[in-house]
Amino acid sequence: MKIIYADAPSAHLQTPRVAARRTLYACTLLLAAGLGAGPAQALGYREALLLAEQQSPGLAAQQLQLDAAGAAHGAAAALPDPRLSVGVENLPVGGMDRWSLTRDFMTMQRLALMQEVPNQAKREARVQVALARSDRERALIAVQRLQLRQALGQAWVAAQSADRRQALLDALLTENQRLQESLPARVAGGSAQAGEVLAARQENLALLDRRDELQRDARKARTALRRWLGTRADEPLEDAPPPLAIPIEQLRADLHRHAELAIYPAMRGMAAAELREAQAESRGDWSWELAYSRRGRQWGDMVSFQLSFDLPWQKGQRQEPMIRAKQLESQRVEAEQEDAARRHLQELEESALELQTLERQIERLQSDGIALATDRSALALSSYQAGKADLGSVLGARAQVLEARLRLIELQAQRDGLLVRLNSLITD
Structure with missing residues (x-):
C-alpha cells in the first residue's frame, strides 16, 4: 500500500x-x-451456556441457599444452650430479719446452671433433616441449571430464527426495489402496464410490514438473551443448539432422572426424617441442674443437683397427631412424585411425536416444497417475460417462495426449541 x-x-x-x-x-x-x-466476533452456544451459568444471580442465590443449609449441619446435632439462673430463696419479708440476706438460716443466694438434653433419637432425626435439606437444595440447583439452559436455548433459537427470516426478507426487499426501478422504463417502452408499478409498490408495503414484525421479534429475542448474557447478547450467534444428546428410548428409561423428579428423593428423605423427629417426641427429654446456694457466715453454704424428665402422658393430644401429620406429609410427597412422573412421561411421548412430525415436514420442504415453489416462480417469470402473464402472477408465485422459506425457518426453530427442551430433561 x-x-x-x-x-x-x-x-x-x-x-x-x-x-x-x-x-x-x-x-x-x-x-x-x-x-x-x-470479521465481527461471534458467540458460540457452549460459551454462552458457560457465561450464563457464571452470571446467573438465580444460581448464585441457590448456591448460597445450599451453603446455608450445609452450615446448619453442626447446629442440628448440638445440645441447646445451657441456662444460668441467679436468685434469692426464702427472703424474709416480715419480723426482725425482714429483707436481710444473712440473718435467717433459710435465706440463700442461689446460682444455678441448667442443661436440657433432647433424647438421642430426636437429635439424630434433626441431623437427618438437615442433611435431607442440603440434598434438596443440591437437587434444586441442578433443576435451576437445566431451566437456565432451556431458557437460554429457547432465546438463542428465537434470535437465530429472527435473524434468518430478516435476512431473507431483506433480500426480497432488495429485489423488489430493483423491480420498481426497472418498471417505469418498461412502462414507457410498452412492455409493462402502469398497474404493475402499483402492484410492485403494494408488495413493497407488505414486505415492509413483515420486516417491522421481524425486527420486533428479533429485538425481543435479543432482550431475552441479554437477561442471561448481558452485553454479549448483541454479538452474532455462531452456531445452533446441539442435536438430541440422548435418544428418545434412553430418555424413557432414564425418566426417573428427570430434573424435576430428581427433587423428590430428597423431599422423601426430609419427610421421613421429620417423621422420626415427631416420633422421638413421644420419648420425652431430660435435663440436669447444678446449683450453689450461699447463706450467712454463721450458716454453711449448700450445693444442689437435680434431674428433670419430660412426662409425655398426653400422647393422644400432642405427639400422636403430629406423627399422623408427618405420615400424611410423607404420603403426599410420594403421591406428588407419582403424578409428576406420569405427567412427564406424557410430555415426553408428546414431544417425541412432535419431533417426528417436524422432521418429516422439514424434509418435505427441503426436498420438494421449496423446489416446487421456486420452479413455479420461474415459470411465472418466464410467462411474464414472454407477455403471456401479468406481473401479479409473478408476485404471487414469488410470495409463495417466501412463505415456503419462512415456513422452513419456522419449522427448524420449532424443532431446535424442542431439542433444547429434550436435552434439558435429565440432570447431570
Whole structure:
C-alpha cells in the first residue's frame, strides 16, 4: 500500500525525523484498516451456556441457599444452650430479719446452671433433616441449571430464527426495489402496464410490514438473551443448539432422572426424617441442674443437683397427631412424585411425536416444497417475460417462495426449541 501526501515536500527535503513519523503514521493506517476489515466476533452456544451459568444471580442465590443449609449441619446435632439462673430463696419479708440476706438460716443466694438434653433419637432425626435439606437444595440447583439452559436455548433459537427470516426478507426487499426501478422504463417502452408499478409498490408495503414484525421479534429475542448474557447478547450467534444428546428410548428409561423428579428423593428423605423427629417426641427429654446456694457466715453454704424428665402422658393430644401429620406429609410427597412422573412421561411421548412430525415436514420442504415453489416462480417469470402473464402472477408465485422459506425457518426453530427442551430433561 502506497501512502501519498498531497502536501508532502520532495524526498530530499524530508528530515529523518519527519520520514520516521510518516512511516509510523502509514503503519498505523495499515493496522487500522486490517482491524476494520476483520470479521465481527461471534458467540458460540457452549460459551454462552458457560457465561450464563457464571452470571446467573438465580444460581448464585441457590448456591448460597445450599451453603446455608450445609452450615446448619453442626447446629442440628448440638445440645441447646445451657441456662444460668441467679436468685434469692426464702427472703424474709416480715419480723426482725425482714429483707436481710444473712440473718435467717433459710435465706440463700442461689446460682444455678441448667442443661436440657433432647433424647438421642430426636437429635439424630434433626441431623437427618438437615442433611435431607442440603440434598434438596443440591437437587434444586441442578433443576435451576437445566431451566437456565432451556431458557437460554429457547432465546438463542428465537434470535437465530429472527435473524434468518430478516435476512431473507431483506433480500426480497432488495429485489423488489430493483423491480420498481426497472418498471417505469418498461412502462414507457410498452412492455409493462402502469398497474404493475402499483402492484410492485403494494408488495413493497407488505414486505415492509413483515420486516417491522421481524425486527420486533428479533429485538425481543435479543432482550431475552441479554437477561442471561448481558452485553454479549448483541454479538452474532455462531452456531445452533446441539442435536438430541440422548435418544428418545434412553430418555424413557432414564425418566426417573428427570430434573424435576430428581427433587423428590430428597423431599422423601426430609419427610421421613421429620417423621422420626415427631416420633422421638413421644420419648420425652431430660435435663440436669447444678446449683450453689450461699447463706450467712454463721450458716454453711449448700450445693444442689437435680434431674428433670419430660412426662409425655398426653400422647393422644400432642405427639400422636403430629406423627399422623408427618405420615400424611410423607404420603403426599410420594403421591406428588407419582403424578409428576406420569405427567412427564406424557410430555415426553408428546414431544417425541412432535419431533417426528417436524422432521418429516422439514424434509418435505427441503426436498420438494421449496423446489416446487421456486420452479413455479420461474415459470411465472418466464410467462411474464414472454407477455403471456401479468406481473401479479409473478408476485404471487414469488410470495409463495417466501412463505415456503419462512415456513422452513419456522419449522427448524420449532424443532431446535424442542431439542433444547429434550436435552434439558435429565440432570447431570
